[in-house]
Amino acid sequence: MLKKRISFLIIALLILTLSVSVFAQEKIQLRVSWWGSETRHQATLDAIALYEELNPHVDIIPEYSGFEGFRNKLFSQVMAGNAPDIFTTVMEWYPDLRDADAMVDITGMVDVSGHNPMYVEACSLDGKMYGVNLSVNGMVLIQNNTLLEKLGVEPLEAPYTWDEMVAKFQEVYEKSNGRVYGAPDFTANPEGMGFDIFKYYGYSVLGYEDAFPFDNDKFTINKEDIQSFLQFFADMRETNAIAPVDISAMNDFSANSLLIQNLTAYEINYAGTFGRYQDQTTDDLQPLPMPVGPNGESGDLARPGLIFSVSKNSKHVEEAAKFIDWFTNSPEAAKILKTSRGILPTEVQRAAMLEAGSEISAVDEKVMRVMDEILQREFKLAYVGPSGHAEISSIILPEISQMIGFGLMTPEEGAEEIMMEIK
Amino acid sequence: MKIISRKKGPLINRDHLTAYLFLAPWLIGILFFTLWPFITSFIMSLQETNLFSTKFVGLDNYRALLSDRRFIKSLKVTIKFVVISVPLKLSFALFIAMLLKDKIKGVNFFRSALYLPSLIGTSVAVAAMWTQLFGPSGLINDILGIFGIQGKSWIANPKTALYVLVILVVWQFGSSMVIFLSGLKNIPVSLYEAAEIDGANKIQSFFYVTLPMLSPIILFNLILQTIGSFQTFTQAYIITKGGPINETLFMVLYIYNKAFTASEMGYASALSWVLLFVILIVTGLIYWTSKYWVYYES
Amino acid sequence: MNYKQKRILKHAFLIVFTLLMLYPVIWLFLGSVKANHEIFTPGNIFPSEWLWSNYKKGWNAIPGYTFGNFFINSFKISILIVIGSVFSTTLAAYAFARLEFPLKNFLFTVLMATLMLPQQVLLVPRYVLYSRLGWVNSYKALTVPAFAAQFSGAFFIYLLVQFIRGIPRELDEAAVVDGCSQFRIFWNIIMPNCKPAIFSVALFAFMWSWDDFLNQLLYINDVGKYTVSLGLRLFLDNAAAVSWGSLFAMSILSLVPVVTIFFLAQNFFVEGIATTGVKG
Structure with a gap:
């Protein structure tokens, strides 16, 4: 009897697994x-x-x-x-x-x-x-309104030009007696926005219309473009608009964020990270669209x-x-x-x-x-770039920028070095 | 099983078979799990390859190394790091092990507490707390601020960045301490008693009993820490990213960048094999000197 | 200075020193009971309000699972790896320390060389190999190699070899005279005499597999099979907000099993040798 029952059980199990597997196949x-x-x-x-x-x-x-x-x-x-x-x-x-x-x-x-x-x-x-x-995502300038109010600095309002932004950074440094910088040195840190700002800069300041700094296969820039960008940052460093390299090099968006630690009043990052910044401080932060050129040129990428x-x-x-x-x-x-x-x-x-x-x-x-504001502006197509370009953006640019910041290189030499690496 | 029979007889005799039987699990592991990835990585080092398309280039990758200033820099940085951190970490671990080897009140607590930093590993949380210590508004600067010294970021300063990482690895001295502890416990008490009878004080018995008896363990820790130190990666990867100006660009971090950021797997493999030979030479040298200072009982 | 004063001095030093060494851990702990906006902002190191709820929130943060699941999975893997490592590495270590065989020096160099090649370039080839064996999304890729003394095996073998060399040869030679087989010598003489080293191997195997991240990430797909160290990373996006309090809380909890094991077992391994008393 027992044997019969067991064999029945086995058959039943077999049928069950079979039907399950058939069912699963569907x-x-x-x-x-x-x-x-x-x-x-x-x-x-x-x-x-x-x-x-x-x-x-x-x-x-x-x-x-x-x-x-x-x-x-x-x-x-x-x-x-x-x-x-x-x-x-x-x-x-x-x-x-x-x-x-x-x-x-x-x-x-x-x-x-x-x-x-x-x-x-x-x-x-x-x-x-x-x-x-x-x-959809876009680059934004994040502004610490609470800190600006404490320092007695009028907040920026969009649209504003690059010059106005730099002037504001300097004002922050002066009004705070050198305790607070305008912004971190974006180019000096491996996780920073330096290269993405460079893309924006190409369209907004350098007058490029398309495919800057690369298309889907190769780089399209020359030495003068890079040098102009590096010089722009060197000038900001000179006037303390941005924090020196030995503070900026480790800037991130959590434990070492200069914005969160009230060492800078501004930061640039993608809109998608804004929530993370705001979550980590009680200060009132505000995302603004990026600056525009003298004739209102923006460089937002889709x-x-x-x-x-x-x-x-x-x-x-x-x-x-x-x-x-x-x-x-x-x-x-x-x-x-x-x-x-x-x-x-x-x-x-x-x-x-x-x-x-x-x-x-x-x-x-x-x-x-x-993002609504940004989406209403003129858009540029985003290119994926050649294979391995991440090495330029996240390793070589910060390295060169740090060397310039520490006075070991001029922006011109830096631009030459980057061109060499691109080749 | 006579001792004499070991010296003569056929190339492979029963004793050898027994030995290979003991080795079998490891040998199988080497053949099945390790050999193939090793060979693959060596072949890759002879190719110009991003992850997916390959071209045989012979020794070109190795030749390119010679004129790669980042490779030279990373080799220098790595060696500097090894030379500073290994002795520091080992003497630290030995010092603490000496303090904690005897039964004193709460010794279990102290051992566990001091082992805790090594258990934390190298996670995001560690990176966060380490940068909080040495960042521009971290604890170290707060303390210096009391004395009126205005510090900057220790991590982003090219002169100090490497030492911040040295302190981090020295802080995680636990595994060396555990090995020293078990080694210290293996030294027969009779030797200390004999030394005491001969009129040796604590310091003398440390140099004449502890150190020689512990020397095989010191050699072990030295070799392992040297290998591990040459391969330091995570600390730099999560805290300094190799910067500032490449002052913490360890070899393995450079290898990682080449393999996964620049997608130059072939070049990364060549770098890895060069690193293997550097480590082999250094550990070989340590091993060679060991016959002058390591004491084996048997 | 008398003996008692010395002891008090030693204790005072140990207490101060331990506190100093533990400062980062204390910081981590205090972070685990803080609100997100208090963790990285400059100011007081103590929370304005002790948010023990971070522990509850963190424990249940991952939809469909609790950290209890991840702890059980981590235990399964770590225990298998401990058993596998102790089994395979003691055997090999005995051969290297006591037996003679052809190619011994060569094989020992191979053993050490496996420690020297950076793992980063082995990641992809090893993944391809294990995936051909059909081991992806199971614990096999993580545990089976431990039974063959891979991963940290070489480290353990070398550790044991150094210890076995410290055991007087007279002991096993006496056994040889008594007609013991090599296995008997291994089991009855060598094993009991290197208990502290075996304990260290077990402890390291446990701890390192507990902390391991990249291998576990590569070989486990199913979140139901996730371990603690994978669970901790489930909080971390590269852009969106991160619940640091919950993450730190779970990081603190993840330390508890290993610290407990170390605390309880240390007497066994430190005193173990004194009671066997072979060498005294």
């Missing part, structure tokens, strides 16, 4: 990877749950982590051919991912009619759309914040694209995702979020207002 599995902090994890998981409810045939496997090591992991996965179907990336990684043939062209599979065409273009290479932008790309080794490219389509276009997704990745990429989504939005925080509101 479900399409999509691996999706991203990085972030707990707010983004929660929002994304909620959005995924809703998507699975709407599309019962899809099973999404979330793979999320912090930012640290994400790039190393992604490139290891690409090399081993087991990257997630959908992975998060940024423009800076595009050249290497292109060389690795890691991304699929999803042109026509995702509806991008609601997206700003400049951002769509920025996510494409050679006419192939390798990813979809998840958030630079995607985060991008979703579909992996070459994905077996379900269509389904992956469908998910991205929903994620970036649908109002339902917007209501869940809110500002967890910055400002939502499409007009429809932004409207949907505001409609639902009793929970928009004061910080998010400030960011959205400044």
Whole structure:
């Protein structure tokens, strides 16, 4: 009897596992990877749950982590051919991912009619759309209103010119009797905005119209451009508008932030980081659009914040694209995702979020207002640049800038050195 | 199993087989898990390669090293760091181990508390607190401020940045301390008693009993700390990023930059193999001197 | 100065010195009960309000999981690695310290060389290898190599070799005369006599696997399988706001198991040798 019962049990189990596996085969599995902090994890998981409810045939496997090591992991996965179907990336990684043939062209599979065409273009290479932008972002000048009030300095108001900005920096230094600098030396620190400000500077001050300082394959600048930029910073250092190198070199946006420590009254970073600064101080911070040239020239780039790309080794490219389509276009997704990745990429989504939005925080509101202002200005296309250019922006520029700051080099020699490295 | 049988007989006899049996797990590990990545990295060092496309260039990468001023700088910085930090850390660890080897009140607490810094590892939290100590408005400057000295950032100053990192690695002296402690505990008490009978004072017995008896452990710690110190990476990566003006650009940080920022995996591999040989030579030298100062009982 | 005065002086020194050494840890702890806007701003080192809720918030911060899950996972991995490392490295160390075999010097150089090549250039080839073995998203890639004395294995083998060399040879030669097999000598004479070293190996294996980050990140995809050190990084974006208080709180908690183990086990390893008394 017992034997019979056991064999029956085994058969039942077999049937069960078989049917489960058949059932499982019908479900399409999509691996999706991203990085972030707990707010983004929660929002994304909620959005995924809703998507699975709407599309019962899809099973999404979330793979999320912090930012640290994400790039190393992604490139290891690409090399081993087991990257997630959908992975998060940024423009800076595009050249290497292109060389690795890691991304699929999803042109026509995702509806991008609601997206700003400049951002769509920025996510494409050679006419192939390798990813979809998840958030619009822009560079801002962050101003500490509380500190300025204490020092008796009138805050800046947009639009303002480069000269007005520098004059304001100097005023801060003078009114504080040298305790507070205008801003950190952005070029002097490896994580700094120096190179991105350089891009802006090229359009706003140097009069470039397109593809500065590089296009998708090569650098397009000459020595004079770099020298002018380095000289601009050397002059600001001279007048104490910006903090000296031995204070600025370690500036970051948390533990060592000069802005948070009240050592500077201004800072430049992307709008997406504003919340982080404001969260770390009780001072009233305000994001402003970047300065303009004498005739109002701005240099804002249509630079995607985060991008979703579909992996070459994905077996379900269509389904992956469908998910991205929903994620970036649908109002339902917007209501869940809110500002967890910055400002939502499409007009429809932004409207949907505001409609639902009793929970928009004061910080998010400030960011959205400044992004509105920026989005109304003239935009330049963002280029991914040649492979390995990150070495110039995050290693060589800070190194040269530090040498100039410590008086070991002139801006001209620095410009020559950078040109040599570019070659 | 006669001792004589070890010297003669066939190339591989039963004793050798026994030895290889003991070695088997490690040998399997080397063959299956380590050999292939090692070979791959060596082949890469002969290629011009970003992560994905490759071209064989022979010894070009190695030749390019000779005129790479950042490589020369990083080699200098690394050697300076090793020479300063290793002796400092070891003498520190030995000093604390001597204090904590005897049963005194609360010794368990002190041992654990002083081991704590090493347990913290090198996370973001460590970077945050370290920069809080040595930053422009950090604790050190607050203390100096009391004496009316206005300090700047110690981390961003090219003259002091390296020493901030030295202090950090010396602060994490715990693992060397543990090894010293267990070594100290292995020294027979009878030797100290004998020394005392011979009229030696504490300092004499330290130099004539402790140091010689501990010398194999000192050698071990010296070699391991030297290797580890040559490979220092995380501290510089999370705190100084190699700056200011490359004063903390350790070899491995430079390798990392080349491999993952500049996408020049081939060049990074060549750098790695050069580093391997530098370490091999230095540790070989230490090993060679050891016969003059290390005392083995057997 | 009499004996008692000396002892008090030594204690006073130890207390001051320990406090000094622990200042950064104390700073970290105080940060774990502060509001975000008080951590990095200049001013008082003590919080204006003690926010113990950071611990609760941090514990439950990751949707669907608590840090309890991550602690259990970390324990699983670390314990396996401890067992594997002690097993494989004691065997190899005995061979290197006591036995004669062809290629001994060469193999010892290989052993040391595996410590000398920077891990950074091995990351990608090793990942490709393990992924071909189908070990990605399991603990195999992290634990199986420990049974074959890889990762920090070479360090442990060398540590044990140095200790075994310190054990008088007369002991095992006597055993050889008694007709003991090599394995018996290893098990009955060498192992008991290098307890402190074995303890150190176990402790380091535990601690380093507990702290390891990059390997765990590479080989684990599923957040349900995440460890403490991966869990801690889940707070950290490269742009958005970070709950530093919760992060610091969990960092402090992550220290508790290792400190406790060290605190409880140190007597065993420090006194262990005194009670066996072989060498006295």
